[in-house]
Amino acid sequence: MYGPETLFDYMVEWRRHLHQHPELSFEEKETSAFVTRKLKELGVFEVHENIGGYGVIAIISNGEGPVLGIRADMDALPIVEQTPVGYASENEGVMHACGHDAHTSILLGVAHWLKNHSDEIRGTVKLVFQPAEEAADDEGETGAMKMIRSPLLQDIDAIFALHMCPWLRVGELQVNDGPSMANNDEFQITVFGEGAHAGYPHQGADPIWMTTQLLQALYSITGRRMHPLDVGTISVGKINAGSASNIIPDKVDIHGTMRSYTSHVRHQLENELLEKANIIHSLGGRYQWHIQKGEPALINDEELNKVVRKVASDYTIYNEPFGMGSEDFSHMTNHLKGTMFFLGCGLEKERMLHQPDFDIDEQALEKGLEIMTGILQSYWKE
Template sequence: MYGPETLFDFMVEWRRHLHQHPELSFKEEKTSAFVAEKLKELGSFEVHENVGGYGIVAILSQGEGPVLGLRADMDALPIEEQSPIGHASVNEGVMHACGHDAHIAILLGVAHWLNVHKEDIRGTVKLVFQPAEEAADEEGETGAMKMIRSPLLQDIDAIFALHMCPWLPSGEIQVHDGPSMANNDEFQITVFGEGAHAGYPHQGADPIWMTTFLLQALYSVTGRRMHPLDVGTISIGQINAGSASNIIPDKVDIHGTMRSYTSQVRYQLEKELLEKANVIHSLGGQYQWHIQKGEPALINDGELNQIIRNVASEYKIHNEPFGMGSEDFSHITNHLKGTMFFLGCGLEKERMLHQPDFDIDEEALGKGLEIMTGVLQSYWKDQEG
């Protein structure tokens, strides 16, 4: 038996170990082994390994009742850490810059709490440790897409997740009903022209010149083709062309993303993209396109959010969407009733997600444990009520 302070110390220790030893998407072998070892030490959980890759589902059942799920992601990012902390990453070019180390530590903390409070469980709890949130494989699938196909997840009645939030201090959370993070679709357009000497441009068909018209057309979509109250973006992140300053190339590769909150806007952006690409034909060129469908919008369940709000009533609660980022937990909430909230972890000097100096206020670990265990107890109480 141990008290909350002791468990918090363990959570800090786990988080720092994981932060020091990050692993990229689909390579979380040691992370998964660490989690499985900690779960098996408790002796109460049915631990299923290698679910959808290196995923783990730990099950603790106390008879009939609802099946509740809690999810944490496990992978890190291809970023070279620049934090002056004593537990900085020892793996070159790999870093926990999105707080997944903290997510794991909190869920392990919940496992320890459940092990001590087994008599409070009404039904079944499934702890889902998910690999590969940050990247997709060659088939375009992330870890959530693979895990949701497992029968181990199919009977979950409600599933909760949290995410570190560095723009809020510890003791504050962000909650939102409905669409809360964006659909994320990547696209590539290759513009084909005809190469020529830079001194004789009239002898070719300049694809760079054609691309300038296409870019203006694409950037006009959200300002002039979409309803002002709809949310959506088209952004170009990469353009590749040419090999020398005095040669007009024969093609330009354009890479970008489209983000939206609804299926209607998602469809409209794709339709506008293809319509605008037709300008290339009028300028004497040709084009090819490819759209890679990514994460769907994260749709949070309002009823489950109300449980979070009630449990965290003493916290400052921000009721607003989480922004235009994407989150592969949305693949799970597309199949199961679920929700995610953002947990304040900000330091005095804000450290943003996916940045080389990212770090958290570790007091957030205790807050996350408090809310997650409170959510379980509240759900069970409501079911009895």
């Protein structure tokens, strides 16, 4: 079917094509069309397009059995690529810096494998190509939130996903039961004071001074207000204020993020944030706030992880959480029994996620295909 090339060669070709033509969240029109075309060429799938945006779901069935899902995300990031490879992004300012091109290529590889092994299938397999993992729309919704509403996903018994992992090498996996990635809530606080000449600060109400007091209070939350064994953090990443060195401005905009692993800590961080903001009143100012709820914590199913560990028994497996990043696959695992594992793809010089020099060892594509198809076979052999 593949001519002189192997399926691995095709996955590399697909991945490099997608890497050269990245598209941002909610703009994956050509990526979706590429995926759809490859799926329809196989002639064995029921292909559904425009699910939750540019999402694609491919379905193949053979008799009674479990309904299994595998999910891959397709979008890229607003990053200017800085890699010397010949397949670097041709879309200025857009880059596959999180490995979604690899995720999509692996899932296309699974589709080709399923065509060649259709007689082994017991039940149904649904391949879920998801848009918009990296960003939310004006309604605060990501691609997973939109796709999960589709009736096509409601009957899935177990759904699996993988993620490129640059801190591990090919042949290594990171697997974790329960909370594995963080709740992600973004906040904005605007501190209002009263502008004045910088030489006469007593004539105004300095919002920058108020902000310094607020920041000290915010950064003390995790060290003094939370249980030492709870996982959570609060960080400010952006502050905007002023227009000149000799003018005290009338307001300061503060933007930050809160990360946590449990709903209890998530609520505590929010409550503590709003309580600490009251310090502004005591300093003669006022404030407005807004909290944008992001992805919930990724909760991996312990039973499904047993399947992953068994299939990948020849790999080096690290059993630990994936960190304080967030992942919108968590919206799917909130509705469906599911799990995600991190797949080693690291190069000799580590290229971290969301960085302009990110790249992978493409041998990871073959490993991802091997594990995902092994998971499917493990269900059919039961």
